Amino acid sequence: MSLPCGKDFRPPWPLTSGHIQTMLSSSGVRRLLLPRTARAVQEGAEPVMVDGGGGVRLTGAFTAQKVRPQPRGLAVLFHGWEGSVDSTYVLQTGSRLLADGWDVFRLNFRDHGDSHDLNEALFHSCRLDEVVHALGEIAARWPARPLALAGFSLGGNFALRVALHTSRVGIPLSYALAVCPIIDPTEGLFSLEESAPWFYQAYFMHKWRHSLLAKQKAFPQHRYFEMSELKQDLRGLTESLVRRHTDFNSLQQYLDGYSVAGDALRAMQIPATILTARDDPVIPVGAFEQLRLPPNVELDIAEYGGHCGFIRGRDMTSFTDDYIAARFNAVADGTQGR
Template identity: 25%
Template sequence: MQLNTILNCMPIVPSPYKAKGIFKNGHFATIYSAKLRPIPSLIQTRERLELSDGDFVDIDWSYNIAKNEATKKVAVLLHGLEGNAQRVYMKGQANVLIKNGWDVAGMNHRGCSGEENRLYLSYNSGRTEDLAELINHLLTHKNYEEITLIGFSLGGNVLLKYLGEQKEVPKQIKAGVAISTPLYLRGALEQLVKTENVVYSQTFINDLKKKYKRKMNQFPNAMNADELKKIQNLLDFDNLYTAKAHGFEDAYDYYEKSSSLQYLPNIKIPVLILNAENDSFLSSECYPYDIAENHKNIHLEVPKSGGHVGFHVSNNVYYSERRTLDFIEKISRDE
């Protein structure tokens, strides 16, 4: 099927992506793409954005190499849980964009850039305030006429929630792309604690416990070793840190209020949600066919394969990276 035909099959988009060989296995695609895919070479320049609450986020910039003149287009990239702007999927996407006329702002969530953030709170799946401040920074201090938002996993949930909770989205924001996104956080948690996902959940909890320990040194009155010992899984972490630090009653209150699924009907610009059918991180609620069928702006593509951020075609370019470019450039042309 030709790409222009696919792009016109809205809002539920038939996917041409077909994984080859062992990449049809979702777990292999996920693990290979996160741990074994060679990291693309990418020049990044860091900018520190001071936030209104006294904290900061670091933005890793990469610039358009397709033209000699400055571009008017920028893509904001948002990474997943305990990731950063140096992750292979962030650099892979950035490489495709800068070669096609875009600047890229890779946003590191608080505490994810290699330096601990200053405050007790950090980031979570529904915290959109930092993204809003970055967008305001782009609008007031940069000269961009077109902004697109691209998020992976947790970052996808953040951008969809941001777009859906705004009464008015800045006119410069033209499109969004959410890849391998847990739209329903409680369902995603219940998936991750299943036996088949123990490798992923254990990796996440090990990283989060290290983060808790580092922050405990900063905030000994709010965090302690006894609580650290109680953290055995992701639910424990969200109960003992995420919910408490960010003003939620408990983990389930956090999941309910932060899930982007409930905000999709309010989105006013075109977005692409690319979630693989064999993504073991995602529950059935993370495939919003009913919303997409009745919403002109929600474009849902569900390939049979791809795992979690694992849409392998070659080590150089993944299907998700090219698909993202095609989607946002079509929106740009149609403006």
């Protein structure tokens, strides 16, 4: 049986608009309209604290499947920037995989999902080591195999970078899938500023400022930013973050630190898939088209879908649920690539 591909996603009007797809993807309206089955992964979920190494603590949630005598494997899910384990797209995908017999672990990055009080240092996108370390602990604590990983947006970027490191550190990751990942952070940041409609930057900046204020409240003895800095635009506040809270010498060096553009993924040792949409208004498709990938990394560019949307219709469910489940199941059943 062939696997679903991006070209198979043909939504009805007006869901052919990348902007509508993107705006609906994280909207409260979508959450209200979703069927109850899309939240099944929350039922019986076990809150978990995970060791990120060096005293870092990350939070997450583990849900054991109940439809098979033995789990099909362990699926780990990464949310996007300022998302959480309870983001709509994470719940939908997790619930779909749970129904197919996967145990599911949803991981919060540092300072996401109300975890601001756990670690004094701020989150930034180059904190890869703690995520790799956390995945290693997750793999050890829940030994169901295969171990498969999926991430969305910034979480997709993390998933690809984690997958590059797992063989080096002995984590038995079998497969990674990234939905609309950030490829070239420089291009993504500039597109939000220069070409994307103003409300995308406003949305992300509102969520980021709220997160930073929550961090300040959790550690009142530590001044993370001046109020004048919090009023800056995306580029200005990111530059302040780099200057105050990283060891990078410049904004560009920081952005390069989590880029997977060009031939950065040529060293990938495991099978991986990148799914994006040509009409994504947040992550420009050009960065994907310029990737130089090894044969084991699949690039799938759909015509429609927006940024992490791929919403099929009035029920607000996503094509990505079946897309991810089909590929994970193929890994578990040994039919991947057939």
